[in-house]
Amino acid sequence: xxxxxxxxxxxxxxxxxxxxxxxxxxxxxxxxxxxxxxxxxxxxxxxxxxxxxxxxxxxxxxxxxxxxxxxxxxxxxxxxxxxxxxxxxxxxxxxxxxxxxxxxxxxxxxxxxxxxxxxxxxxxxxxxxxxxxxxxxxxxxxxxxxxxxxxxxxxxxxxxxxxxxxxxxxxxxxxxxxxxxxxxxxxxxxxxxxxxxxxxxxxxxxxxxxxxxxxxxxxxxxxxxxxxxxxxxxxxxxxxxxxxxxxxxxxxxxxxxxxxxxxxxxxxxxxxxxxxxxxxxxxxxxxxxxxxxxxxxxxxxxxxxxxxxxxxxxxxxxxxxxxxxxxxxxxxxxxxxxxxxxxxxxx
Ligand SMILES: Cc1cc2nc3c(=O)[nH]c(=O)nc-3n(C[C@H](O)[C@H](O)[C@H](O)COP(=O)(O)OP(=O)(O)OC[C@H]3O[C@@H](n4cnc5c(N)ncnc54)[C@H](O)[C@@H]3O)c2cc1C
Numbered sequence: 001x002x003x004x005x006x007x008x009x010x011x012x013x014x015x016x017x018x019x020x021x022x023x024x025x026x027x028x029x030x031x032x033x034x035x036x037x038x039x040x041x042x043x044x045x046x047x048x049x050x051x052x053x054x055x056x057x058x059x060x061x062x063x064x065x066x067x068x069x070x071x072x073x074x075x076x077x078x079x080x081x082x083x084x085x086x087x088x089x090x091x092x093x094x095x096x097x098x099x100x101x102x103x104x105x106x107x108x109x110x111x112x113x114x115x116x117x118x119x120x121x122x123x124x125x126x127x128x129x130x131x132x133x134x135x136x137x138x139x140x141x142x143x144x145x146x147x148x149x150x151x152x153x154x155x156x157x158x159x160x161x162x163x164x165x166x167x168x169x170x171x172x173x174x175x176x177x178x179x180x181x182x183x184x185x186x187x188x189x190x191x192x193x194x195x196x197x198x199x200x201x202x203x204x205x206x207x208x209x210x211x212x213x214x215x216x217x218x219x220x221x222x223x224x225x226x227x228x229x230x231x232x233x234x235x236x237x238x239x240x241x242x243x244x245x246x247x248x249x250x251x252x253x254x255x256x257x258x259x260x261x262x263x264x265x266x267x268x269x270x271x272x273x274x275x276x277x278x279x280x281x282x283x284x285x286x287x288x289x290x291x292x293x294x295x296x297x298x299x300x301x302x303x304x305x306x307x308x309x310x311x312x313x314x315x316x317x318x319x320x321x322x323x324x325x326x327x328x329x330x331x332x333x334x335x336x337x338x339x340x341x342x343x344x345x346x347x
Contacts, residue, residue, distance in 0.1 A: 134226035
């Protein structure tokens with residue numbers, strides 16, 4: 001038996017089996033609910049349950065606080081319906097998504113851009129296509145069946161390796177991590193890896209003219225790079241400021257690329273922010289936390305749209321403080337928090 005799920009205010013409906021999550025059913029049927037980690041760790045899929053009841057699988061309290069749960073908010077990635085359900089989610093997208101596909105990919109090149117960032121170009125099969133929105137991610141399916149998510153750093157129209165259908169990924173090493181230890185240890189050109197995608201709701205909402213704040217920490221730059229390429233390609237001239245934060249200047253591993261884009265796109269500005277520069281870095285730019293730099297420059301964020309990506313702590317701080325202190329509408333904050341196994345197992 002399938003249960004009916006209605007999403008307000010759009011009125012979109014879909015069916016959900018009692019043993020699947022609301023999010024899995026929505027993705028299966030091409031309904032664009034917001035989400036990122038799909039694992040109860042990031043909170044991107046949080047929305048209000050207006051009617052009906054759900055059973056919640058376990059999740060991180062950081063993703064959904066007790067107070068939020070008490071006032072009827074749920075995580076669609078952890079909620080299985082026990083009756084018909086009505087949800088409120090203003091970020092649901094109207095357009096159908098791209099089909100989610102599994103395909104083999106081959107490592108074309110590996111380029112170390114900083115002490116802990118590898119830029120990987122992956123070749124896609126010649127006889128298949130991967131349609132996606134700039135900003136979305138794919139999952140690697142590892143040999144043991146576990147999955148790791150990485151955002152495409154190129155817009156779909158850009159081929160990182162000219163003449164070859166390919167995607168670019170920016171991977172930060174997390175020492176002790178199952179996948180990134182391999183990337184920085186044994187990964188070689190020509191290695192074959194299975195991917196599935198596209199996934200995610202982190203892409204530019206083009207029905208708005210609101211000025212844009214792009215907030216990246218570390219490799220959170222990757223999907224924003226794709227979005228900037230997409231804006232240039234489509235001639236989108238909404239004012240946009242990219243705040244990119246790292247501990248040391250070298251963490252902003254493609255700042256020359258951003259400077260070049262700013263020269264080509266007069267409506268785009270770049271504010272690099274470094275939190276732990278050493279004297280030998282000779283850093284003379286902005287310092288401190290990257291989300292604080294946004295607040296310093298924009299004490300009033302009402303009327304803006306924010307796209308934030310990268311370390312979960314940065315994304316969470318930005319969401320909390322931009323909405324509480326600078327008047328940003330909660331629905332105008334779009335985010336992909338790069339959660340990992342550590343975030344899923346934190347007490
Ligand atoms: C939507 C999304 C998009 C993403 N995009 C990107 C991207 O573009 N670029 C990028 O660099 N990353 C991205 N990530 C993060 C990425 O998916 C991986 O989580 C990250 O690369 C770590 O993978 P790993 O297998 O190396 O580490 P994991 O095996 O996940 O381990 C991560 C860390 O946790 C520790 N750990 C492992 N298991 C446990 C445990 N049980 N308890 C406590 N600690 C533990 C490990 O020692 C390690 O330090 C994204 C994540 C999401 C959710």
